[in-house]
Amino acid sequence: MEITVKKEDIVSALNITLGVVEKRQTLPILANVLFEVAENRFKLTATDLESEVTTSGPLSNLESSGKTTTSAKKLNELCRLIPDGEEINLSLNGDKLNIKTTHGKYSLSTLPSADFPVFDIDSGDSPLIIPAKDLRELIRNTSFAMGNQDWRHYLNGLYLSI
Template structure:
């Protein structure tokens, strides 16, 4: 294999694919990126056996061929080369020679034949999705993905098509048992019959990073066991979480009759300020609601107390309720617009949060004892 190409193109592609490679793995070949030169292009491929990213870059191919090199070392070398460099890669036996200007490197390789291929098989459902809409679905739900490995079926975002008042919608849901995020958009053509799938946390994070052009279009293909995203020149394939997502509709309250309308910026800043003295373990903030006013209180036996009062739009019965301040701030950070709506029932029941001008994004937060 002999190939010459621009540093900038190679660096951009390597930046996309090398993130998939785990820094610690017991299988040596998984530390490598596959390089395949043919037809005026260099194809780069990386995998961790659950997730695979492939990207091709234009190149001057002298001799076609393929090999694998250590992904992170290769990326670091390319990153440190001068801007505008022309890079030549030449394979010889079990080594790959890399030259750029006066720089020379020799990397140990492993055979291409050992590199695993995450064969996707048949992906019967296919649809196009605006990149901005996919990014919105992920951005507004990703924070609620569970990191508790024993409840593996919560370690991703649940995507499914559902009828809402006679309109077919594509809905994304994530929950960790403490908070829940649900966001929906009109279902794109072709997605109406998709199976409900749980896309793993790592794949979700990579898709989020790869969506660099919000005006672009993402091609989504899926089966009950795998999903593939084509984003520009990058193709990401991932296994799906093999599990059943819980019936999340059961935890979304419907009878919460106490409505609080609050300025999002003022409320966020107040919660952030009073939580400064909260303990790392507790993070509890108490909300005391009365006619037109909200008092936030944090008490920490080790460091003291903090209170702050806000003028709010609230006319229901007085109530005191506690929340984890970090969870509350996470949700407020996803609310668009200047105002947030909280619908409460009692101190022991989940609270509903959404934007003032619609419910395409809906959040549920479990209370804490305070």
């Protein structure tokens, strides 16, 4: 895997996934983000085994496709330190993700992408599309009944039946 991506594109995508990345690290791979590259786009997936979020962004240049996992927090911190407008070159070499910019070179450890737990989502015949405004209103009108840090975890959520 070898790509070039704009700093703003990857930081924006990483910020979306960071909310789901496991902070307690019951499994080391849950602190990682699945980084996939194909067809001039990158795709980032993060999970805590209860929730999963996937986001994608455009590539500036694609040398070779592939996938790996690396620390979401460390990758985000490194990318945020790079000046705006810079392009970042990412290349996978063995179990290291090499990050190169005009200001420096960095290397992050990776874990095998085959070990990353991905939800098996059946796309179905017709997807349900709900405007964000309506979904926000549904949640706002029912969230008052949700538990707050109750030891009975099933009371801390919201049941959505479609």
